[in-house]
């Protein structure tokens with residue numbers, strides 16, 4: 067099942083609980099605008115290669131649309147559509163004044179040189195610069211893109227529209243970004259994992275964690291939970307993973323990945339495991355933090371962790387979600403668990419617009435406060451309505467977007 071179908075299933079469940087009319091459902095499900103553009107790029111060899119880029123602007127009832135930009139071979143309109151809607155509900159769950167959008171280019175960034183990636187990014191901006199901007203739609207990093215990609219976007223956008231650092235977030239700190247943005251998604255995943263463990267009376271030193279994905283989200287989650295005295299028993303990236311029952315040496319893993327272009331292959335401090343084995347590892351918390359759709363009806367029964375925290379977007383299919391629900395496995399959903407990134411992006415946008423800087427302590431403090439409040443609201447709603455944390459999070463998000471839509475008027 068595609069992420070768009072999964073988001074739809076979760077939306078419908080929340081809409082039933084909220085008793086939304088079919089007309090309102092249709093309005094909330096329909097994207098405002100979807101664009102597909104041609105991106106011709108001259109490769110270093112002098113050859114021409116043409117890529118397809120997408121931007122889906124899902125909903126702006128609560129503010130300018132916000133969402134990442136993904137470079138991955140599997141990107142297509144369906145996937146981007148689902149992820150854009152997910153952003154609308156996510157910004158509403160954490161109650162920041164944004165709507166939702168998402169974009170991407172169907173490309174394997176590891177196959178392009180640095181200069182080719184820069185040319186691709188600038189050509190993509192050439193194609194869509196009239197469609198985004200600080201008050202309209204603000205892109206950010208996602209899989210396959212980085213702070214540097216965002217710097218290219220800001221610079222290229224500025225050639226058309228003048229100095230506009232708030233047109234994109236997740237920029238390098240030295241180029242209108244903010245300290246604390248890069249770590250924010252992982253920090254949020256880590257801090258919400260601790261909140262969930264505390265709520266369930268399971269927060270103990272040595273809590274065993276398994277993380278799939280060791281990119282932006284995975285590394286900062288690992289670092290945060292290691293600092294909180296949890297034990298990282300398994301970790302993986304696209305090429306496979308490593309297991310150590312006594313706990314992997316997280317600082318060593320981080321050093322190893324940094325000196326091997328972000329890859330874990332060949333790490334000497336653990337037993338090699340596959341990505342499939344990682345998902346079934348004996349642990350207390352499983353954190354998928356790579357691709358979507360990795361936990362399905364085929365492998366859900368093999369999961370041995372009692373808690374799953376969705377670092378990635380849409381890692382659990384609705385069929386797997388039902389299996390976890392029936393088996394008493396608690397899932398902290400993506401629209402809450404990984405909302406730290408977009409929340410810190412909002413802080414960056416606010417500071418860019420004010421030409422002012424907060425400092426790391428204020429960023430962390432405000433981030434923890436916003437995520438903590440959202441967690442409490444979702445937890446209370448789930449308890450009072452006797453629904454899963456996912457349905458409660460969607461109820462909160464969809465309900466807020468619905469109310470803003472009615473208050474703004476549709477005439």
Ligand code: NAD
Pocket residue numbers: 207208209210211251278279280281282283284302303304305341355356357358377378379404405407408
């Ligand atoms: P990233 O590109 O920095 O890292 C992705 C990691 O996943 C890498 O370690 C890669 O090797 C690994 N990976 C790729 N394919 C894999 C596979 N088939 N099996 C196992 N691992 C695989 O990406 P990221 O920014 O860390 O994003 C990860 C997930 O988190 C995505 O779903 C993204 O949408 C979501 N997310 C990211 C942010 C953010 O701020 N970066 C915010 C919210 C959600």
